[in-house]
Structure formats: structure tokens, C-alpha cells
Amino acid sequence: MxxxxxxxxxxxxxxxxxLILEGHYKPGDRLIERELAVKLNISRxxxxxxxxxxxxxxFVKTVPRKGVIVSNISxxxxxxxxxxxxxxxxxxxxxxxxxxxxxxxxxxxxxxxELLYIEEHSDETFExxxxxxxxLLYKAARSPKLFEILxxxxxxxxxxxxxxxxxxxxxxxxxREHIEIMKAVRNxxxxxxxxxxxxxxxxxxxAYMNYIEKRKEKTT
Numbered sequence: 001m002x003x004x005x006x007x008x009x010x011x012x013x014x015x016x017x018x019l020i021l022e023g024h025y026k027p028g029d030r031l032i033e034r035e036l037a038v039k040l041n042i043s044r045x046x047x048x049x050x051x052x053x054x055x056x057x058x059f060v061k062t063v064p065r066k067g068v069i070v071s072n073i074s075x076x077x078x079x080x081x082x083x084x085x086x087x088x089x090x091x092x093x094x095x096x097x098x099x100x101x102x103x104x105x106x107x108x109x110x111x112x113x114e115l116l117y118i119e120e121h122s123d124e125t126f127e128x129x130x131x132x133x134x135x136l137l138y139k140a141a142r143s144p145k146l147f148e149i150l151x152x153x154x155x156x157x158x159x160x161x162x163x164x165x166x167x168x169x170x171x172x173x174x175x176r177e178h179i180e181i182m183k184a185v186r187n188x189x190x191x192x193x194x195x196x197x198x199x200x201x202x203x204x205x206x207a208y209m210n211y212i213e214k215r216k217e218k219t220t
Contacts, residue, residue: 097189118175161204
């Protein structure tokens with residue numbers, strides 16, 4: 001029973017977080033326990049647990065007389081993440097290339113093959129692959145503290161990437177950049193790994209800035 005309850009709670013949390021990250025729930029939208037419980041066909045307790053967890057991470061907040069609403073994660077917050085990534089993700093790529101082992105190389109080969117298949121056939125599943133690729137890169141750096149910091153930014157990376165994908169062609173461009181980064185790291189090309197990661201982060205930042213400009217144009 002306990003295992004089942006935890007499974008339901010985790011499902012509710014991931015489901016709600018995904019809807020927020022994908023933009024289905026906008027900043028200011030109310031999240032009503034009763035309605036969400038009916039929608040997911042579960043009790044209100046795991047919904048309440050999920051909302052509490054999301055609030056602790058800053059994705060939602062409780063407002064008097066309104067209840068729980070989706071937080072407005074500012075553009076400044078996202079830009080700060082890009083600043084952090086420009087240093088720490090580049091460091092992760094460098095360490096991963098430097099510390100590459102035969103075992104991790106095999107994992108990289110499998111991931112590269114998956115990414116090449118997606119590039120050739122469809123890029124619809126790239127969002128999940130993007131997260132998995134990042135986590136593999138962070139793991140390969142073999143720095144527990146660095147892994148902890150970067151994996152904690154995964155949700156923000158996911159959110160900013162989805163917004164950046166609004167720029168025509170950016171999704172496929174990003175996929176190609178990830179493939180080249182993975183190849184360089186896998187082949188222990190330290191300087192190339194750093195360079196390609198820097199370029200990728202800068203291109204992602206520009207795509208996000210383009211999204212911001214387009215959004216401002218629509219509201220003026």
C-alpha cells in the first residue's frame with residue numbers, strides 16, 4: 001500500500017510539473033486540488049503532496065483568497081541559469097572528456113546512436129532525450145557536487161529549451177549540437193568538448209532571447 005501511494009504521489013507531482021514546464025499552465029493559473037484529483041482520478045492527498053513539493057521548488061505559490069497558483073519564473077531567473085551553465089556545464093564536459101572510461105564510452109555510444117536515429121526520423125521525442133543526455137554528461141564528469149548542482153537546474157533547462165524551440169529550426173539545430181558534444185566528449189577531445197558546449201549554451205540563450213522578444217511584440 002505504501003509503495004502504491006508513493007507511486008501515485010510521484011505520478012501526480014511529475015504530471016503537474018510537466019504541465020507547468022510545457023506551458024499548459026501559465027503563471028497566475030489556479031491549481032485547484034479538487035479539480036486535479038478528479039482529472040487524475042485519484043484522492044486529493046497525493047495532489048496536496050505534489051503541490052507542496054512544487055511550492056518548495058518555486059513552481060507554484062499559495063496566495064491568500066486565491067489558493068495555489070503557478071509562479072511567474074522571471075526572465076532574469078532563466079538568464080541567470082544560462083550564466084551558471086556557461087561555466088559549470090562547460091566544466092562538466094571538460095571533466096567528462098578527461099575522465100572518460102570504457103564503460104561510460106559504451107553509454108555514450110548508445111546515446112549517440114539514439115540521437116542520430118531521432119535526427120533521421122523524428123525530433124518529437126528529443127525533449128526527454130535532452131534531459132537524459134545532460135544527466136549522462138553530468139554523471140560522466142564524476143563530480144558528485146557538480147552533478148548535484150547541475151541536475152538541480154534540469155527543470156529550468158527544460159523550460160528554457162522548450163521556449164527556445166519556438167524559434168524556427170532551433171530544435172533540430174540543438175539536436176545536432178548535442179550529438180557533436182557527445183561525440184567530442186566520448187572521444188576525449190577536451191578542448192573541443194568545451195568549445196562545442198559553450199557554443200550550444202550561447203545558441204540556446206539567443207533562442208530564448210528571441211522567444212522573449214517575440215512574446216513582447218505580441219503584448220504591445
